[in-house]
Amino acid sequence: MTPLELRSSLSLAAIFALRMLGLFLVLPVFALEAARYPGGDDPSRVGLAMGIYGLTQGLLQIPFGVASDRFGRKRMIVLGLLIFAAGSVLAALANSLNGLLIGRSLQGAGAVSAAVTALLADQTRDEVRTKAMALVGASIALMFALSLVLAPALVSVIGLSGLFGLTGTLALAGSAVVIWVVPPEPLQHKDTPRGRLADVLTHAGLLRLDFGVFVLHAVQVAMWVAIPALLVQAGLDKAHHWWIYLPAVLASFVVMGGTLFPLEKRGYLRAVFLSAIGLIGLVQLGLLWVVSAGPSIGALALVLFVFFCGFNVLEASQPSLASRVAPSHARGAALGVYNTLQSLGFFAGGAVGGWLIKNTGMHGLFMACTVGVALWLAVAWPMTAPAKVAGKAP
DSSP states (O other), X not given: OOHHHHHHHHHHHHHHHHHXXXXXXXXXXXXXXXXXXXXXXXXXXXXXXXXXXXXXXXXHHHHHHHHHHHHOHHHHHHHHHHHHHHHHHHHHHOOSHHHHHHHHHHHHHOOOHHHHHHHHHHTSOHHHHHHHHHHHHHHHHHHHHHHHHHHHHHHHHHHHHHHHHHHHHHHHHHHHHHHHTSOOOOSGGXXXXXXXHHHHHTOHHHHHHHHHHHHHHHHHHHHHHHHHHHHHHTTOOGGGTHHHHHHHHHHHHHHHHHHHHHHHHTTOHHHHHHHHHHHHHHHHHHHHHHHHHOOOHHHHHHHHHHHHHXXXXXXXXXXXXXXXXXXXXXXXXXXHHHHHHHHHHXXXXXXXXXXXXXXXXXXXXXXXXXXXXXXXXXXXXXXXXXXXXXXXXX
C-alpha cells in the first residue's frame, strides 16, 4: 500500500471500529438490563428492541449508498454518524422499553456501511483492496471480542444509559475522523453517469455475494443465540466467556494473514473463498456434535477458532469482491444492496434463531444453519475471481 492508501484504510477501519464498538457494547448486556425498564418483562419486545437496528439499517443502506454516488461519500458518512449519535442519545434518555426501541431504530437509520466501503474502494487499487477490506473486517471482529470483555464491567459502573451515551460519543469521534483524518474523496462520481439499481440487481456476480453475506451474518447471529448457553453448560461462567472469544479471534487473524493474502496474490482467491464457506459449514456440523455429545470448553474453543478463521476470510474478501465486480459508477448502489442484505441477515439470524431454539432446540438451529451454508456454497460455486485492474497508486 502507498502511504495514502494506508491512511485511508486505517482511518476508515477506525470509523467502522468506533461505530461497531458502539453497537456491540450493548449486545452482551441488553437483554438483562432492558428487563429493568417498564415493559421489559416481555421477551419478544426486548428481542425486537435489540434487533430493530438491523431492520432500519437494512432499509436505508441502499438510499445511503445511492446518495453517496450522487452527493459524495464523506458527506453521507458524517450524516449517518450524526443520526446514529442522535439515536444513542434518545436511547440513553429512555425511561421505558418503547424509548429504547425508538432509540435503537434511529441508531440503525445511520446506515453508513455502504458509503464507507465504497469510499475505501474508491481510494485503493484492486491489487491491495482485499488487504484494505481485511483491516475493516478485522476491526469489526476485534470490536466484537472487545465488547464481550468490556460490556459487563462498564454496565456495572455506568448502566445501560451510560453505555448508550458512550456509543453516541464514539459516533461523534468517528465523524471527526471522517472530516479531519480520512483523505479527500475522488471526484469521479461527479463526472460519470449515475448507476441504476437495475444494473446492480441483475448482476449475477453481485447477487451471489449478496446472498452470501446474508447467510453469513444470519448464521453468525443465530449461533450466538445458543453459544453463550453452551459455554455455561460446559462449566464456564458468563463473566469469563471472553477467555474463549478473544484468543479465538486473535489467533484467527494470524491464520487469515498467512493464508488469504499470499494465496490471493498467487491467484487462488476462489479456492480460499469457497474453502472458508466450507469451514463455516463444518463449524455447524461441529456444533451439532457438541450438542449431542455434551458441551466441553475445549471442543467449543476449537469450533469457535475455526469459525473465526472462516468468518474473517469472508469478512475481508466479500466486500472486496463486491467493490471489484460492481460498475465503478454504481459502486455505492452495489455496496448499498450488499450491506442491506448484511443488515437483514443480522435481523433474520436473531429472529429466526430464537424461534428455532424455542421450537426445535439447538439441534434444529444448527441443522438449519448447516443447510443454509450448504445452499450458499452451491450458489457461490460458479463464481470466478475478477481480474485485477492495474491502477495508478494514489
